[in-house]
Amino acid sequence: MYAQGLIGKPGGSVSDETEEFLAAFQARIDAEEKIEPKDAMPAAYRRTLVRQIGQHAHSEIVGMLPEGNWITRAPSLKRKAALLAKVQDEGGHGLYLYAAAETLGVSREEMTEELLDGRAKYSSIFNYPTLSWADIGIIGWLVDGAAIMNQIPLCRCSFGPYARAMIRVCKEESFHQRQGYEIVMTLARGSEAQREMVQDALNRWWWPSLMMFGPHDADSTHSDQSMKWKIKRFTNDDLRQKFIDATVPQAEFLGLSVPDPDLRWNPDKNGGKGGYDHGAIDWDEFWRVVKGHGPMARDRIKARRKAWEDGAWVRDAARAHAKKRAARKAVLAAE
Amino acid sequence: MAHLALIELADDHLILGHRLSEWCGHAPMLEEDLALPNMALDLIGTARTLYDHAATLEDAGRSEDDLAFLRVEREYRNLLLVERPNGDFAQTMLRQLYFAAFMAPFWHAAQDSSDEVVRGVAGKASKEMAYHIRHAGEWVIRLGDGTEESAERMAEAVEELHRFTDELFESSPEAEATETAGVLPSRDRIRAAWDATIAEVFSQAALEVPEVYPQTGGRAGLHGECLGHLLAEMQYLQRAYPGATW
Numbered sequence: 084m085y086a087q088g089l090i091g092k093p094g095g096s097v098s099d100e101t102e103e104f105l106a107a108f109q110a111r112i113d114a115e116e117k118i119e120p121k122d123a124m125p126a127a128y129r130r131t132l133v134r135q136i137g138q139h140a141h142s143e144i145v146g147m148l149p150e151g152n153w154i155t156r157a158p159s160l161k162r163k164a165a166l167l168a169k170v171q172d173e174g175g176h177g178l179y180l181y182a183a184a185e186t187l188g189v190s191r192e193e194m195t196e197e198l199l200d201g202r203a204k205y206s207s208i209f210n211y212p213t214l215s216w217a218d219i220g221i222i223g224w225l226v227d228g229a230a231i232m233n234q235i236p237l238c239r240c241s242f243g244p245y246a247r248a249m250i251r252v253c254k255e256e257s258f259h260q261r262q263g264y265e266i267v268m269t270l271a272r273g274s275e276a277q278r279e280m281v282q283d284a285l286n287r288w289w290w291p292s293l294m295m296f297g298p299h300d301a302d303s304t305h306s307d308q309s310m311k312w313k314i315k316r317f318t319n320d321d322l323r324q325k326f327i328d329a330t331v332p333q334a335e336f337l338g339l340s341v342p343d344p345d346l347r348w349n350p351d352k353n354g355g356k357g358g359y360d361h362g363a364i365d366w367d368e369f370w371r372v373v374k375g376h377g378p379m380a381r382d383r384i385k386a387r388r389k390a391w392e393d394g395a396w397v398r399d400a401a402r403a404h405a406k407k408r409a410a411r412k413a414v415l416a417a418e
Numbered sequence: 419m420a421h422l423a424l425i426e427l428a429d430d431h432l433i434l435g436h437r438l439s440e441w442c443g444h445a446p447m448l449e450e451d452l453a454l455p456n457m458a459l460d461l462i463g464t465a466r467t468l469y470d471h472a473a474t475l476e477d478a479g480r481s482e483d484d485l486a487f488l489r490v491e492r493e494y495r496n497l498l499l500v501e502r503p504n505g506d507f508a509q510t511m512l513r514q515l516y517f518a519a520f521m522a523p524f525w526h527a528a529q530d531s532s533d534e535v536v537r538g539v540a541g542k543a544s545k546e547m548a549y550h551i552r553h554a555g556e557w558v559i560r561l562g563d564g565t566e567e568s569a570e571r572m573a574e575a576v577e578e579l580h581r582f583t584d585e586l587f588e589s590s591p592e593a594e595a596t597e598t599a600g601v602l603p604s605r606d607r608i609r610a611a612w613d614a615t616i617a618e619v620f621s622q623a624a625l626e627v628p629e630v631y632p633q634t635g636g637r638a639g640l641h642g643e644c645l646g647h648l649l650a651e652m653q654y655l656q657r658a659y660p661g662a663t664w
Binding site for chain 2: 171175177178191269273401403404
């Protein structure tokens with residue numbers, strides 16, 4: 084008997100991971116069993132999940148900023164309420180995701196510090212600015228749309244807490260996507276100025292949305308192992324293609340043009356079902372933004388740091404008050 | 419002229435809701451990033467129903483959005499308290515406590531209104547406001563009885579905001595008419611309940627009610643300079659693209 088429960092815990096050495104252990108773990112994955120927090124797991128599996136769930140949570144939190152930028156300028160009371168509720172949902176997603184990551188032995192505070200000092204990444208889509216109201220519609224439609232493509236398969240992820248969190252997240256995201264499309268539709272059917280506003284927003288967000296699926300499969304470093312562990316179920320390129328095929332007809336329906344001169348219907352694609360060929364993605368831009376040089380990267384982190392630092396005295400006060408209360412209770416109990 | 423009294427009340431809710439919404443994404447902790455928009459949504463929801471009802475009573479073809487986005491500073495009738503800038507978290511929570519400690523008993527009494535829509539709003543809003551008292555009151559206590567710094571900030575918030583609280587109990591001529599008609603409760607009758615809530619929270623927060631020189635004028639459209647900036651931001655799209663549908 085050996086303490087398998089310790090294997091893969093932070094600090095657990097890799098040499099504990101015998102061939103038999105790894106094979107048994109893989110067999111559970113292959114049998115579609117869910118891995119739960121107290122189960123033994125390889126250190127690399129735990130690390131991958133902490134990284135991925137943490138990044139996902141950070142993306143939700145940083146993602147509150149570009150859309151939050153329009154809450155105070157939403158054009159009607161109905162839109163204002165819907166946008167507030169949407170941004171609040173994103174904060175909620177951040178909260179469940181941090182909780183899911185905490186089951187793997189990392190605290191929300193540690194993860195927050197990693198975000199604020201630049202060690203942890205978040206989705207680079209949020210490093211683009213929201214320049215008009217139409218961006219709010221386009222983000223709902225394209226960015227949430229791309230997120231859903233990525234996240235629906237995560238509802239079947241091998242790690243139980245992540246898979247379960249994603250079920251609720253996906254339900255809310257698909258509501259957001261419909262809301263976004265409805266904003267886009269209203270603008271597309273509105274005045275000439277509104278149509279120009281929404282076309283401009285589509286022009287700016289189309290390529291960054293395609294980049295959300297990550298590098299081409301050939302250049303993706305984490306893909307193979309994640310597929311094997313069933314953390315990931317489809318490749319970046321497969322998901323990107325699915326997104327394009329679903330989205331182009333939606334743009335056509337609204338009379339908007341997708342800013343890709345090489346976009347063509349190809350009846351032979353997708354095993355004869357047909358699909359769109361698309362133009363080359365600007366990978367230089369992708370890597371520039373991923374490496375932290377996106378137009379809003381500094382501002383986003385600065386805003387998060389400011390909120391965290393400005394709030395330090397509030398968190399300190401809450402802790403101090405809780406201590407005082409506990410001490411008073413103890414005195415009362417002793418009397 | 420009941421619609422004017424309802425517009426005053428709607429303005430209070432919208433402006434305070436707008437102020438709370440400015441926190442979204444910038445709060446001291448994630449839980450408050452969720453709670454502040456939640457409270458903002460309660461307030462904006464109430465404002466919408468009240469504007470809509472006021473527009474129906476007015477019967478001049480205006481919509482809730484016309485009332486919210488197409489009136490200028492001098493036409494807004496909100497209390498000075500609700501338009502005050504957020505300041506720090508202590509000021510935001512105290513402002514919320516002052517407002518909710520008034521609105522909870524106000525909406526509770528309005529459940530007997532002669533107006534069906536007001537009764538409907540009152541049922542929902544009285545529960546929401548009771549929750550806002552709890553949330554804001556707990557924070558005022560934590561901060562008042564937390565660290566030295568938080569206690570100083572809380573005392574400063576009282577210094578900053580208490581002078582705007584007398585206005586809560588004043589009724590404009592339009593509001594007085596609705597009070598006589600049994601549409602809205604009489605504002606000066608809410609004082610005892612408000613005093614009791616504030617006294618209870620302040621005693622636990624080690625805060626004192628200061629002597630102040632009251633500031634009023636909101637109901638006559640005489641606001642602080644801060645309101646114009648809030649409206650400029652809030653109304654920007656409606657002003658830049660007149661007549662557009664969003």
